[in-house]
Amino acid sequence: MHNHLQIKDWGLGLSGHTIIAGPCSAETPEQIENICQAMIKEKMIPSMFRAGIWKPRTRPGSFEGIGEEGLEWMEIVRHHLNIPITTEVGNAAHVELALKHKVDVLWIGARTTVNPFAVQEIADALQGVDIPVMVKNPMNPDLQLWIGALERLHSVGIHKLAAIHRGFSDAYDKRFRNKPNWSMPIHLKREWKGMEVINDPSHIVGNRAGILETSQRAINFGLDGLMIETHHDPDKAWSDAKQQVTPAQLRDILAAIDFKDTLQEEQPDQKLNDLRQAVDHLDDQLLDLLQERFSIIDQIGHYKRENHLTVFQPGRWKEVMESRTQKGVDKNLSQKFMKELLYTIHEESVKRQEKQLREPAKVIK
Ligand code: PEP
Ligand code: MN
Numbered sequence: 001m002h003n004h005l006q007i008k009d010w011g012l013g014l015s016g017h018t019i020i021a022g023p024c025s026a027e028t029p030e031q032i033e034n035i036c037q038a039m040i041k042e043k044m045i046p047s048m049f050r051a052g053i054w055k056p057r058t059r060p061g062s063f064e065g066i067g068e069e070g071l072e073w074m075e076i077v078r079h080h081l082n083i084p085i086t087t088e089v090g091n092a093a094h095v096e097l098a099l100k101h102k103v104d105v106l107w108i109g110a111r112t113t114v115n116p117f118a119v120q121e122i123a124d125a126l127q128g129v130d131i132p133v134m135v136k137n138p139m140n141p142d143l144q145l146w147i148g149a150l151e152r153l154h155s156v157g158i159h160k161l162a163a164i165h166r167g168f169s170d171a172y173d174k175r176f177r178n179k180p181n182w183s184m185p186i187h188l189k190r191e192w193k194g195m196e197v198i199n200d201p202s203h204i205v206g207n208r209a210g211i212l213e214t215s216q217r218a219i220n221f222g223l224d225g226l227m228i229e230t231h232h233d234p235d236k237a238w239s240d241a242k243q244q245v246t247p248a249q250l251r252d253i254l255a256a257i258d259f260k261d262t263l264q265e266e267q268p269d270q271k272l273n274d275l276r277q278a279v280d281h282l283d284d285q286l287l288d289l290l291q292e293r294f295s296i297i298d299q300i301g302h303y304k305r306e307n308h309l310t311v312f313q314p315g316r317w318k319e320v321m322e323s324r325t326q327k328g329v330d331k332n333l334s335q336k337f338m339k340e341l342l343y344t345i346h347e348e349s350v351k352r353q354e355k356q357l358r359e360p361a362k363v364i365k
Contacts, residue, residue, distance in 0.1 A: 002151075004195075021228050022050035023050075024237060024238075025051065025066065032051065032073040034233070047225070051074060053071055091118060099129060107136060110166055114139050123153050140169065162197070167181070182221050197224055219259055293345075300353070301356040325339060
């Protein structure tokens with residue numbers, strides 16, 4: 001299931017890591033022209049040019065996007081840079097106008113992905129249209145909602161799909177504008193084979209200074225490209241001024257990133273093969289141990305059943321948790337990992353034993 005084309009097969013002449021750059025918002029024809037000129041001057045032509053035409057602002061009254069006329073200015077980009085252009089759509093009317101102006105690629109913003117009605121409206125408006133669509137993660141870290149949005153598009157026949165990780169709203173962690181959750185794009189890639197995920201460090205970090213570090217982490221994790229807000233005069237930008245970089249800064253950021261080779265996935269060398277085999281062997285041993293552990297858990301369950309004891313014994317749990325966590329920490333495993341591992345194993349044990357209590361008596365050897 002879930003067959004779709006990867007970015008390199010979209011027929012837009014893209015290859016390698018996809019770099020999407022351009023301003024948060026289209027502001028004036030001169031602004032778009034100036035950004036293009038600066039990109040040419042700095043020899044910093046991205047794979048795709050982005051600009052927001054309709055801006056979903058948190059509160060009304062700030063700049064909410066220039067609207068349809070901005071799409072005409074995007075033509076300047078195609079003329080000067082000869083690269084595909086992309087913009088955000090939030091409803092069927094946006095889709096209709098974007099198609100009218102021949103926008104090459106659409107994206108769905110985080111505030112839209114969160115709403116299945118809105119995503120379905122966009123999907124319905126795209127029925128029968130062969131246009132690539134990128135879907136940003138929803139505002140909250142809900143992988144199913146993200147996948148659901150991609151599925152809604154897939155089921156109307158959109159087969160050029162990609163995802164964008166732009167982080168998640170977090171009321172407490174002020175280090176980020178939107179906190180990254182690196183396991184989520186990785187889970188998405190596991191669940192939807194071949195799904196490419198672009199990283200958007202601009203909306204994750206919310207300032208210029210952190211863009212390089214977050215971009216590098218995204219590449220380290222195996223993400224497929226970067227969307228970086230770029231403006232010829234960032235301080236004067238009408239939206240997201242703090243996080244935009246100039247084309248020259250973008251060039252320096254990209255030059256500083258150590259772009260990893262993903263080829264090893266398909267053609268691992270001997271050393272990597274040997275190490276992976278060692279891991280396979282250890283996984284087998286781990287599974288044997290778990291099998292043995294759960295068989296003893298079942299025997300304890302049987303004992304509890306015969307003796308009318310409850311499954312959950314808080315005192316024992318506390319002791320197991322504390323002693324094992326400490327042992328793990330002594331072996332250089334993180335405390336967080338130890339706690340999660342023990343919770344998972346314990347939860348499964350409790351479930352198995354509670355199930356035993358509900359089953360008719362059977363003899364367990
Ligand atoms: C944007 O890309 O300018 C934007 C509004 O992003 P997000 O949907 O990630 O907040
Ligand atoms: Mn923005």
